[in-house]
Amino acid sequence: MIEAKASPASLRIEKHLRRRARWRWPEIVFWLAILAAIVLLPSRAALINEILVAGLFALSLDLILGLAGIVSLGQAAFLGLGAYSAGLLASAGFADPTLGLLAGALVAAAVGLATAPLLLRGSDLTRLMVTLGVSLMLGELANRNSWLTGGADGLNFSMGKVLGLFPIGFLGQRNAALYSLVVLFALFAAARRLRQSPFGLALAAIRENRLRADALGIATSRRMIAIYAVSAAYAGVAGALLAQTTQIVSLDLFDFHRSADVLLMLIIGGAGYLYGGLIGAAVFIFLRDVISAATPEYWEFWIGALLIVLVMVGRERIRDLALRAAAVRPPRPAHEEPL
Amino acid sequence: MSVPALEARGLVRQFGALLVTDSVSFKIEPGARQALIGPNGAGKTTLINLLTGVLKPTKGHVLLEGRDATALSSDERVRLGLSRTFQINQLFPNLSPVESLGLAISERIRSGADFSRVAGTRPEIVAEIEDLLSRFGLESDMDQPTRKLPYGKQRLLEIALALATRPRVLLLDEPAAGVPEDERRDILAALAALPSDVAILLIEHDMDLVFSFATRISVLVAGRLLTEGEPEEIAADERVRAVYLGEDVRG
Numbered sequence: 001m002i003e004a005k006a007s008p009a010s011l012r013i014e015k016h017l018r019r020r021a022r023w024r025w026p027e028i029v030f031w032l033a034i035l036a037a038i039v040l041l042p043s044r045a046a047l048i049n050e051i052l053v054a055g056l057f058a059l060s061l062d063l064i065l066g067l068a069g070i071v072s073l074g075q076a077a078f079l080g081l082g083a084y085s086a087g088l089l090a091s092a093g094f095a096d097p098t099l100g101l102l103a104g105a106l107v108a109a110a111v112g113l114a115t116a117p118l119l120l121r122g123s124d125l126t127r128l129m130v131t132l133g134v135s136l137m138l139g140e141l142a143n144r145n146s147w148l149t150g151g152a153d154g155l156n157f158s159m160g161k162v163l164g165l166f167p168i169g170f171l172g173q174r175n176a177a178l179y180s181l182v183v184l185f186a187l188f189a190a191a192r193r194l195r196q197s198p199f200g201l202a203l204a205a206i207r208e209n210r211l212r213a214d215a216l217g218i219a220t221s222r223r224m225i226a227i228y229a230v231s232a233a234y235a236g237v238a239g240a241l242l243a244q245t246t247q248i249v250s251l252d253l254f255d256f257h258r259s260a261d262v263l264l265m266l267i268i269g270g271a272g273y274l275y276g277g278l279i280g281a282a283v284f285i286f287l288r289d290v291i292s293a294a295t296p297e298y299w300e301f302w303i304g305a306l307l308i309v310l311v312m313v314g315r316e317r318i319r320d321l322a323l324r325a326a327a328v329r330p331p332r333p334a335h336e337e338p339l
Numbered sequence: 340m341s342v343p344a345l346e347a348r349g350l351v352r353q354f355g356a357l358l359v360t361d362s363v364s365f366k367i368e369p370g371a372r373q374a375l376i377g378p379n380g381a382g383k384t385t386l387i388n389l390l391t392g393v394l395k396p397t398k399g400h401v402l403l404e405g406r407d408a409t410a411l412s413s414d415e416r417v418r419l420g421l422s423r424t425f426q427i428n429q430l431f432p433n434l435s436p437v438e439s440l441g442l443a444i445s446e447r448i449r450s451g452a453d454f455s456r457v458a459g460t461r462p463e464i465v466a467e468i469e470d471l472l473s474r475f476g477l478e479s480d481m482d483q484p485t486r487k488l489p490y491g492k493q494r495l496l497e498i499a500l501a502l503a504t505r506p507r508v509l510l511l512d513e514p515a516a517g518v519p520e521d522e523r524r525d526i527l528a529a530l531a532a533l534p535s536d537v538a539i540l541l542i543e544h545d546m547d548l549v550f551s552f553a554t555r556i557s558v559l560v561a562g563r564l565l566t567e568g569e570p571e572e573i574a575a576d577e578r579v580r581a582v583y584l585g586e587d588v589r590g
Contacts, residue, residue, distance in 0.1 A: 006462075007469065009469045009472070009473070009478055009481075010462075010465050010466060010469050012481065012482070013437050013459070013465050013468050013469055013472075013481065014459045014465050015459075016435065016437050016438075016459070016481065016482040017437060017438065017441060017457075017458045017459025017465075018457055018458070018459040018460070021457045021459075193454075193455060193457070194454045194455070196457045196458055197453055197454045197455060197456055197457060197458060198441070198442060198445040198446075198450055198451050198452070198453045198454075198456065198458050199451070199452050199453055199454035200454070200458075201434075201438055201441065201442045201445070201458050202442055202445075202446065202451050202452075204431070204433075204434060204438075205431050205434065205439070205442055208431040208432060208433060208434060209429055209430065209431055209432075211393075211425075211429050212425070212429040212430065212431065212500075214412075214413050214414045214417075215391070215413065215414075215417060215422070215423055215425075215429065215501075216414075216417065216442065216443040216446055216500060216503070216504060217414050217417030217418045217422075217443070217446050217447060217504050218414060218442070218446050218451060219414050220414065223452070226452075
């Protein structure tokens with residue numbers, strides 16, 4: 001097919017719309033660095049795995065908070081659902097990990113889909129309370145139905161090999177971390193694509209001005225329900241990964257502190273540009289490890305202080321100061337930066 | 340007779356005991372240039388909200404090209420061809436004009452839910468964005484975040500966005516509100532250049548603008564339609580003069 005010669009303006013439009021589509025080298029370095037860390041530091045594989053799973057969990061929150069502006073204090077509901085789905089499937093004898101991931105995603109997405117309509121109207125406070133309420137209810141249901149969930153004892157199960165080849169769990173912590181990395185990367189790439197798609201643009205419109213989004217004919221309710229279900233599926237996969245790589249599934253997965261921690265991680269790393277959850281998870285877990293080794297009862301003090309500084313001073317100003325200190329010009333206009 | 344592009348039948352809206360819209364009925368013919376005027380507090384904004392579906396009427400019906408749209412949500416009405424602009428800018432501050440227009444167009448051609456395609460990969464959408472940018476003189480600011488645009492350009496983007504939905508009926512809510520004198524001409528030119536097959540209802544305080552634009556004027560006072568007619572009739576109407584006490588209606 002012969003294409004008509006594009007005008008300079010249309011090229012500029014296209015370039016502008018696709019400006020985030022290409023993988024930039026810092027991103028490639030980022031992912032290769034994680035891979036290198038797993039290969040070179042096998043003794044820390046369990047910690048790296050924990051960061052990767054928490055990063056995926058924080059990514060799931062970024063899909064609703066960063067992209068669509070939907071706040072939640074109940075993301076742990078979907079983490080727990082995903083973990084129990086994968087755990088129960090394995091204890092019923094279906095020990096294939098891939099199957100477990102799929103089950104975690106589907107069950108969490110179904111519950112996300114069912115509860116999303118509760119989030120369409122009302123303020124941020126309403127949404128915080130509804131999401132918190134749903135996670136409390138699910139946690140209590142898991143507690144009450146101990147015939148299914150094992151109650152306070154949790155679940156016992158053994159996992160099969162990934163794709164029938166690679167053992168994970170206690171015997172293969174490095175395999176487990178690699179497995180988590182592959183899953184995280186695949187889901188991250190999908191989320192990255194989604195953010196640059198017309199659907200992602202519509203979510204940004206809903207976040208910025210829902211009244212106008214409605215007035216452009218965007219079915220805002222349906223879009224919000226859709227992204228909430230996708231986010232739930234991501235959190236479900238994170239739960240399934242956690243269950244499979246630690247072989248522990250317990251009631252504390254539904255705990256409020258899980259929802260609060262993941263929100264902290266995302267705020268620390270910055271919402272809206274998708275890497276924030278991963279960076280925040282790494283900072284959070286790394287700090288916890290370092291500080292709690294030095295002063296075990298004191299680490300939350302420093303996390304709290306970091307949070308306040310980030311929120312009060314602002315991430316952009318901190319970055320600008322750092323750049324000025326390093327005598328580097330800020331490379332991109334502000335609107336391409338994370339929120 | 341042709342089917343009206345937009346019709347209100349006996350619209351009533353009460354807020355508690357307060358009657359804000361009182362049995363308003365009127366028609367807008369296809370391609371009409373109509374204006375709705377009225378003093379502050381006449382209920383113009385409420386009427387727009389009833390027509391666009393932001394509010395549900397206590398009584399009465401809204402018909403879009405003969406089809407009862409009273410039960411439809413505002414986004415469904417947009418997809419049937421009823422679009423609007425806002426008196427106070429309702430834009431996407433951190434999105435660029437290109438992104439804002441692109442998402443309006445994608446939505447209209449049912450491509451707005453595409454989640455696996457990078458935006459900017461459909462040449463027909465890019466071409467339409469380019470066309471709208473040039474019609475409203477927004478090319479030079481196309482990739483800036485909207486909040487950085489001068490106010491006059493933001494007003495133009497308001498209209499461009501509404502037009503991107505390819506409406507049959509366009510409600511313009513005080514399009515020149517707050518625009519400084521030297522940027523006003525751009526708005527007037529943009530209004531004059533709107534496609535002639537689109538029916539337009541202009542809600543406006545500025546009588547110069549109303550009388551230069553509209554071929555038919557409806558006057559809303561205290562929630563009721565006081566009168567309707569051609570600009571000459573309205574300018575000569577004693578009741579209208581009385582409402583705009585002391586103001587020269589002819590401008």
